[in-house]
Amino acid sequence: MDKFIILQYIITFGVILIALHLASISLENVELETTSSRPSVFIAIVSSRNHFSSRNSIRKSWIQDIKKYDGIRYKFFVGKKCPIHPLNRIDKYTCTQINITDVGNSxxxxxxxxxxxxxxxxxxxxxxxxxxxxxxxxxxxxxxxxxxxxxxxxxxxxxxxxxxxxxxxxxxxxxxxxxxxxxxxxxxxxxxxxxxxxxxxxxxxxxxxxxxxxxxxxxxxxxxxxxxxxxxxxxxxxxxxxxxxxxxxxxxxxxxxxxxxxxxxxxxxxDPDAVKDHNNLKAKRNAEWMEEENIIDNDLYKEMKTNDDLVYLHNVIDVYRNLPSKILEVIKWSNGNFPSSYLLKVDDDTNVNIHFLMDWMTQEIKAPRSLTLHSNFHYHREVPMFGKWADFDFQGLTYPPFPSGSGYLLSDRLVYLLSMQAPFMRHFQGEDVSMGIWTQVLRLGQDIVEKKHVSCWLPSASCNQSIIIPEIIPNPAISIER
The missing domain is CATH 2.60.120 (Jelly Rolls)
Known part of the structure; x- marks a missing residue:
C-alpha cells in the first residue's frame, strides 16, 4: 500500500479519536452542568384540598429550613373536587354515588x-x-x-x-x-x-x-x-x-x-320511610356540597397566587381511594417539571428534619443514580378485608414490603421509571401499599428496585432524632382554616 495512503489513514483515524475525545469532554461538561443546575431533592407534599392550616403550618415551620440549602425545592399537591356529597357515596373514601331505587313505605x-x-x-x-x-x-x-x-x-x-x-x-x-x-x-x-x-x-x-x-x-x-x-x-x-x-x-x-x-x-x-326520605334529599345535598367545594376551589386559587407552591392536579379526584392515582400524577409532574436526584414524598401532617435528612443523604447514599426506594418498611402485613384499608385487588395473604405512608425517598431513575410506566400501573389500596407492589415487579434492564430500610426514618427509641416525624398538629395562631 502506498505510504501516502497509509499516512492519510493514520491522520484521519487520529482526527476521529481527537473528535471523539472532545465530544466526550463536551458531554461530560453538559452532564455536570445539568446535574449541578437542577435541585438535588424535590419534596412533594401530598395534601388534601381543605387542609389550609396544615399547609400554612408547614410553610411557617420546616419549610424555612429548606432556604438554608441549595438544591432543595418543594410543592404541595391537591386534586380536584368530588361532586358527590359524602352521605350520598358508598363510603367516604370514594367518589361513587349510591343509586337507590324506590323502596315503598311502611x-x-x-x-x-x-x-x-x-x-x-x-x-x-x-x-x-x-x-x-x-x-x-x-x-x-x-x-x-x-x-x-x-x-x-x-x-x-x-x-x-x-x-x-x-x-x-x-x-x-x-x-x-x-x-x-x-x-x-x-x-x-x-x-x-x-x-x-x-x-x-x-x-x-x-x-x-x-x-x-x-x-x-x-x-x-x-x-x-x-x-x-x-x-x-x-x-x-x-x-x-x-x-x-x-x-x-x-x-x-x-x-x-x-x-x-x-x-x-x-x-x-x-325503616323504608327513612331510606325514602334520605333518597329524596340526595340532589339537595349534592347541590349544597358543590357550593362548599366551589368556595374551596376559589380559596385554593388564592393560595396558589399568594404562595406559588401549590399544584392543582386536574386529573385526580381528591379522595382516599384515588391516592395511588394521585401519587403517580405527582411523580409524573415532578419528573417533567423538577427533575431531581431524589424525590421525597411526604404527607401534609408530617414534619421533615431537613438538616438530618441532608446529613444522612451525604453520608449514607453512595450511588445517586441507583434504582432505590428508601423508607421505613412494613413487612408481612396481612391484606385487610374490611374498613378504610380493605383491599380486594391484591391476590395474596400478605403484602410485599411497602414503605411508610408518611414519607419515602425515590431515586431519579425510579422516578423516571414510574412516570413512564404510570399508564400501565394497576392501583391497589393505598399509595404506600401500591408503591410496595409496583417496586416489587418493576425492572430497568437487568436492574431491580432496591428497597432500603432506614432505621431512623421514623421516631424510635434507638434514635436521638428521625428524618420524618408524622402527624403535625397545626398551630392555631397561624391557621387560616376556612
Missing part, C-alpha cells in the same frame, strides 16, 4: 329481598357458550358485604347439595373485628327450596346497622363433590341497599359477576 312494605336474583332464575345451569361460566366445583364458601341502610337478615340460603351430603355444618357471621354469631345447621333443617338453594329462617332477625361491614361464610369439615354444571350468578345490587364487595374462597377476592357463592342471604329494610 304501609306498602316490600317483601324480603334476596342478595341473589333468584326470582329471575339467574343462578342456574346454562349453556356452555356463555363467557361468564364458572364450574360449580369452584363455587365460593361465602361473601363479604357492606350495608348502606340498616336492614334485617331474615333467612340464609345454602346450596341443596350440602344438605344431601352433610349431616351438619356451620354458618358463621362476622363483622370487621370478630365472629358475632354461629348457626349450626342440620340435614332436616332444609324446608323450602328455590333454584337449588335451601332457605333456613333465622329464629331472630339480625339487625345490621348502616355502614356495617362483614361476611357470611359456611364452614364444614367434609370434602364433598358438587355437580359439575356450569352456573352464572348475578347479585341483586339494583336496589343498592348493600354492596357485595368480596367473595370468599381460598383467598378474599373482589366480586364480579359469575363468581357464585354456596351461601346467600335474604334481607328486609329496617
Amino acid at each position: 304501609e306498602n312494605k316490600p317483601q324480603d329481598d334476596s342478595m341473589l336474583k333468584l326470582d329471575n332464575l339467574i343462578c342456574r345451569s346454562v349453556s356452555q357458550g356463555v363467557t361468564t361460566l364458572h364450574d360449580a366445583k369452584t363455587c365460593y364458601s361465602g361473601f363479604g358485604f357492606k350495608v348502606f341502610h340498616s336492614l334485617f337478615l331474615t333467612s340464609i340460603g345454602v346450596r341443596f347439595e350440602y344438605f344431601q351430603e352433610l349431616e351438619n355444618f356451620e354458618i358463621i357471621f362476622r363483622d370487621a373485628e370478630e365472629v358475632f354469631e354461629k348457626i349450626h345447621v342440620f340435614k332436616n333443617d332444609c324446608l323450602n327450596t328455590l333454584n337449588g338453594f335451601c332457605f333456613i329462617s333465622l329464629k331472630e332477625k339480625f339487625l345490621l346497622p348502616k355502614d356495617f361491614e362483614g361476611s357470611v361464610v359456611m364452614s364444614h369439615s367434609k370434602e364433598i363433590s358438587l355437580n359439575s354444571t356450569k352456573e352464572f350468578c348475578e347479585w341483586n345490587s339494583d336496589s343498592n341497599f348493600f354492596l357485595t364487595f368480596g367473595i370468599i374462597g381460598n383467598l378474599y377476592e373482589r366480586y364480579h359477576e359469575g363468581r357464585c357463592s354456596n351461601i346467600i342471604a335474604n334481607f328486609s329494610l329496617q
Whole structure:
C-alpha cells in the first residue's frame, strides 16, 4: 500500500479519536452542568384540598429550613373536587354515588329481598357458550358485604347439595373485628327450596346497622363433590341497599359477576320511610356540597397566587381511594417539571428534619443514580378485608414490603421509571401499599428496585432524632382554616 495512503489513514483515524475525545469532554461538561443546575431533592407534599392550616403550618415551620440549602425545592399537591356529597357515596373514601331505587313505605312494605336474583332464575345451569361460566366445583364458601341502610337478615340460603351430603355444618357471621354469631345447621333443617338453594329462617332477625361491614361464610369439615354444571350468578345490587364487595374462597377476592357463592342471604329494610326520605334529599345535598367545594376551589386559587407552591392536579379526584392515582400524577409532574436526584414524598401532617435528612443523604447514599426506594418498611402485613384499608385487588395473604405512608425517598431513575410506566400501573389500596407492589415487579434492564430500610426514618427509641416525624398538629395562631 502506498505510504501516502497509509499516512492519510493514520491522520484521519487520529482526527476521529481527537473528535471523539472532545465530544466526550463536551458531554461530560453538559452532564455536570445539568446535574449541578437542577435541585438535588424535590419534596412533594401530598395534601388534601381543605387542609389550609396544615399547609400554612408547614410553610411557617420546616419549610424555612429548606432556604438554608441549595438544591432543595418543594410543592404541595391537591386534586380536584368530588361532586358527590359524602352521605350520598358508598363510603367516604370514594367518589361513587349510591343509586337507590324506590323502596315503598311502611304501609306498602316490600317483601324480603334476596342478595341473589333468584326470582329471575339467574343462578342456574346454562349453556356452555356463555363467557361468564364458572364450574360449580369452584363455587365460593361465602361473601363479604357492606350495608348502606340498616336492614334485617331474615333467612340464609345454602346450596341443596350440602344438605344431601352433610349431616351438619356451620354458618358463621362476622363483622370487621370478630365472629358475632354461629348457626349450626342440620340435614332436616332444609324446608323450602328455590333454584337449588335451601332457605333456613333465622329464629331472630339480625339487625345490621348502616355502614356495617362483614361476611357470611359456611364452614364444614367434609370434602364433598358438587355437580359439575356450569352456573352464572348475578347479585341483586339494583336496589343498592348493600354492596357485595368480596367473595370468599381460598383467598378474599373482589366480586364480579359469575363468581357464585354456596351461601346467600335474604334481607328486609329496617325503616323504608327513612331510606325514602334520605333518597329524596340526595340532589339537595349534592347541590349544597358543590357550593362548599366551589368556595374551596376559589380559596385554593388564592393560595396558589399568594404562595406559588401549590399544584392543582386536574386529573385526580381528591379522595382516599384515588391516592395511588394521585401519587403517580405527582411523580409524573415532578419528573417533567423538577427533575431531581431524589424525590421525597411526604404527607401534609408530617414534619421533615431537613438538616438530618441532608446529613444522612451525604453520608449514607453512595450511588445517586441507583434504582432505590428508601423508607421505613412494613413487612408481612396481612391484606385487610374490611374498613378504610380493605383491599380486594391484591391476590395474596400478605403484602410485599411497602414503605411508610408518611414519607419515602425515590431515586431519579425510579422516578423516571414510574412516570413512564404510570399508564400501565394497576392501583391497589393505598399509595404506600401500591408503591410496595409496583417496586416489587418493576425492572430497568437487568436492574431491580432496591428497597432500603432506614432505621431512623421514623421516631424510635434507638434514635436521638428521625428524618420524618408524622402527624403535625397545626398551630392555631397561624391557621387560616376556612
